[in-house]
Amino acid sequence: MPTDNNTPSRRNFLKTSATAAAAGSVLSSLNAVQAAHTSYDETIRLGMIGCGGRCTGAANQAMNTEGPTKLIAMCDAFEDRLQGSLKTLTKAHKDKIDVPAERQFVGFEGYKQLLATDIDLVLIATPPGFRPVHFEAAVKAGKHIFAEKPVAVDAAGIRRFMKAVEESKKKDLLVQIGLQRRHEPAYKETIKRLQDGAIGDIVAARAYWNGGGVWTRNRQPGQTEMEYQMRNWYYFNWLCGDHIVEQHIHNLDVINWLMGSTPVKAQGQGGRQVRTSKEHGEIYDHHMVEFTYGDTDYGKDTMMLSQCRHIPKTWGKVDEFCHGSNGSCHIGKAQIFDSKGNETWSYGRGGRDGHQQEHHDLFADLRAGKLPNEGEYGATSTMTSILGRMCTYSGQEISWEDAWNSDVVISPIDKFTGMSDTPPVLPNEDMTYPIAMPGQTKVI
Numbered sequence: 365m366p367t368d369n370n371t372p373s374r375r376n377f378l379k380t381s382a383t384a385a386a387a388g389s390v391l392s393s394l395n396a397v398q399a400a401h402t403s404y405d406e407t408i409r410l411g412m413i414g415c416g417g418r419c420t421g422a423a424n425q426a427m428n429t430e431g432p433t434k435l436i437a438m439c440d441a442f443e444d445r446l447q448g449s450l451k452t453l454t455k456a457h458k459d460k461i462d463v464p465a466e467r468q469f470v471g472f473e474g475y476k477q478l479l480a481t482d483i484d485l486v487l488i489a490t491p492p493g494f495r496p497v498h499f500e501a502a503v504k505a506g507k508h509i510f511a512e513k514p515v516a517v518d519a520a521g522i523r524r525f526m527k528a529v530e531e532s533k534k535k536d537l538l539v540q541i542g543l544q545r546r547h548e549p550a551y552k553e554t555i556k557r558l559q560d561g562a563i564g565d566i567v568a569a570r571a572y573w574n575g576g577g578v579w580t581r582n583r584q585p586g587q588t589e590m591e592y593q594m595r596n597w598y599y600f601n602w603l604c605g606d607h608i609v610e611q612h613i614h615n616l617d618v619i620n621w622l623m624g625s626t627p628v629k630a631q632g633q634g635g636r637q638v639r640t641s642k643e644h645g646e647i648y649d650h651h652m653v654e655f656t657y658g659d660t661d662y663g664k665d666t667m668m669l670s671q672c673r674h675i676p677k678t679w680g681k682v683d684e685f686c687h688g689s690n691g692s693c694h695i696g697k698a699q700i701f702d703s704k705g706n707e708t709w710s711y712g713r714g715g716r717d718g719h720q721q722e723h724h725d726l727f728a729d730l731r732a733g734k735l736p737n738e739g740e741y742g743a744t745s746t747m748t749s750i751l752g753r754m755c756t757y758s759g760q761e762i763s764w765e766d767a768w769n770s771d772v773v774i775s776p777i778d779k780f781t782g783m784s785d786t787p788p789v790l791p792n793e794d795m796t797y798p799i800a801m802p803g804q805t806k807v808i
Contacts, residue, residue, distance in 0.1 A: 599645025
């Protein structure tokens with residue numbers, strides 16, 4: 365369908381390719397995009413909401429895919445982040461960058477201006493607390509979406525995100541969530557074999573993200589409290605959700621994928637023993653959670669033990685395992701063993717570059733007229749992570765239902781418009797921050 369100036373529209377190109385792909389018998393010998401648009405501009409135009417390292421990486425991977433792509437708009441809360449990302453991406457993809465000053469948007473409201481441009485697909489990788497708002501706006505604008513995990517930091521954000529997911533399905537929008545293990549051939553083959561009964565009934569699982577921690581950013585002279593927290597976002601729950609949500613979600617998602625369900629309840633413990641400096645904000649440095657899965661294909665009350673830790677010079681492990689009635693599996697290494705410990709299958713080398721593979725899959729699907737929607741499992745795996753944090757912060761056993769319906773809001777993100785606003789958590793007199801206390805902290 366032509367636009368007012370009689371130029372074929374990329375938006376209609378993408379919509380029509382989906383319709384064309386549905387007519388498989390008619391187009392059996394031709395690529396759906398080519399068949400419907402041999403004379404159209406097939407360039408997929410990209411926009412970035414967030415210009416930090418992860419969104420810059422996602423944009424780079426998007427432009428590494430087959431077929432023409434072009435980055436035409438960018439936004440970030442900070443000008444220096446936007447310019448640094450633009451410089452990096454221009455160096456790598458000079459011919460695919462067209463982001464003039466009028467399509468560079470800075471500030472909390474910049475995403476609205478970006479979504480008003482003629483982009484086809486938006487890459488969203490701001491701090492997770494912003495994800496429900498940015499995702500909701502992208503759906504309303506009718507854009508295809510790649511959104512990083514996690515998709516929220518509290519139950520209210522999850523419920524809001526899920527409403528937008530339902531709307532995205534009605535609008536036939538492609539939605540991909542950055543849980544890249546689901547796109548890795550090694551993981552896919554391993555999970556399939558386990559679900560087909562390679563080790564019998566799954567009786568237990570283990571998941572780990574134990575490491576030394578991530579970057580910190582010290583307070584700078586002249587910063588407002590909002591700017592300091594935004595720059596050091598990993599250590600504030602209204603922005604990050606704690607590392608059990610921001611990082612460990614990957615491993616918890618693998619177990620949800622394996623089980624084909626979410627936990628029915630959880631209990632756990634955690635604390636803050638080593639990473640206690642002022643720049644470490646309010647998050648814990650270790651969590652240990654026991655999740656219970658009920659009424660799955662493998663029977664009732666399958667347990668998963670979860671660990672995540674940010675403590676230097678400790679045992680490091682980022683991995684997943686499961687144990688069955690007839691053997692065990694090292695999921696992360698794609699190895700299956702019998703009950704005596706003998707290896708019976710291994711994927712071998714390769715099949716593990718998930719960050720790039722997820723974008724190969726996304727753009728291949730979009731060009732073929734396929735519109736997968738990963739929003740629901742993005743939400744439920746995020747909620748699994750939030751449930752774990754609720755348990756460690758409160759010291760209580762909490763059901764999935766109670767966690768999902770919690771009315772405790774830690775990220776009232778709609779209230780904020782700029783760096784002069786007051787964030788929802790403020791420092792004590794000594795410039796440290798209040799820390800969750802099991803037995804006292806309310807999470808439901």
